[in-house]
Amino acid sequence: MANPSPIIRAVVFDLDNTLMDFLEMKRQGCKIAARELVSSGVDLENKDAEKLLMQTHLDVGDEGEDVFEEFLKKLNKKVDKELVKKSFKTYNRAKKEFMKPYPNVIEVLTFLKGKGIKLAVITDAEEPQAMERILGIGVEKFFDAVITQSHTKSQKPDEKPFREALKKLGTKPEETLMVGDSLERDVWGAKRVGMLAAYAKYGEDWEWKWPHKEVTPDYVLHDICELMKIIG
The missing domain is CATH 3.40.50.1000 (HAD superfamily/HAD-like)
Incomplete structure (x- = not known):
């Protein structure tokens, strides 16, 4: 029985x-934030910047500004606090559109x-x-x-x-x-x-x-x- x-x-x-x-929301946020980083002087193609930023999010396991600081460190770039804040705000704004x-x-x-x-x-x-x-x-x-x-x-x-x-x-x-x-x-x-x-x-x-x-x-x-x- x-x-x-x-x-x-x-x-x-x-x-x-x-x-x-959540991952799609994060991907879309990274896509838009990556474009801004590239336009601000990060020496990568948009797709490569997007991929690296997404991977950095997964590595750090966080949703804060430290993700963007780590992203710049991976490129051996000096951490620009203003760029970090600007990119983080762009990421959050874009992310909410896909929430x-x-x-x-x-x-x-x-x-x-x-x-x-x-x-x-x-x-x-x-x-x-x-x-x-x-x-x-x-x-x-x-x-x-x-x-x-x-x-x-x-x-x-x-x-x-x-x-x-x-x-x-x-x-x-x-x-x-x-x-x-x-x-x-x-x-x-x-x-x-x-x-x-x-x-x-x-x-x-x-x-x-x-x-x-x-x-x-x-x-x-x-x-x-x-x-x-x-x-x-």
Whole structure:
């Protein structure tokens, strides 16, 4: 006899590349900022500058001015503070233009709230950056809790963010579903505390793959709308 489907009372989402296409937003921001850097004297073709700036973002793992300082250091150029500030502002301005939820996100969140499902976000971003994105894609009204690195002083797959989400939502691990694009940070992290886990395959990108054969998600999502069928 097949095991009955678990009763899901809460869904916890990763933010970047789960609710929004963070990497595409970053790529577009880098593209426009790179053009400005080249026009300001950086001796690279636009495409090469864009590629190097994107790689620097991934290497630094941050969204601050230090990315642009590191970019100039990689070119053995003296760090021009004014150019750094100018390029950073251009990057942020361009990035906001491409800050949008994935298709079907609003529909799915509306469906879940209508079902009485509790909702939360767990993100490794600091609170100011996380809230900027959540507000930017227009989903703040849906969530009962937002857990950031600022709250827990830790990052996924550490257990702290997941346990904090469970505490805020007041649900048990076995009735709480984590949805995220990282097998390591989201799926494995959730499984460590006994939560259900859905792998948001639609948000995967080659830079972030983690080939861990022992990690098996309970669900694999090719589109976020597949959550509606899981919840029923």
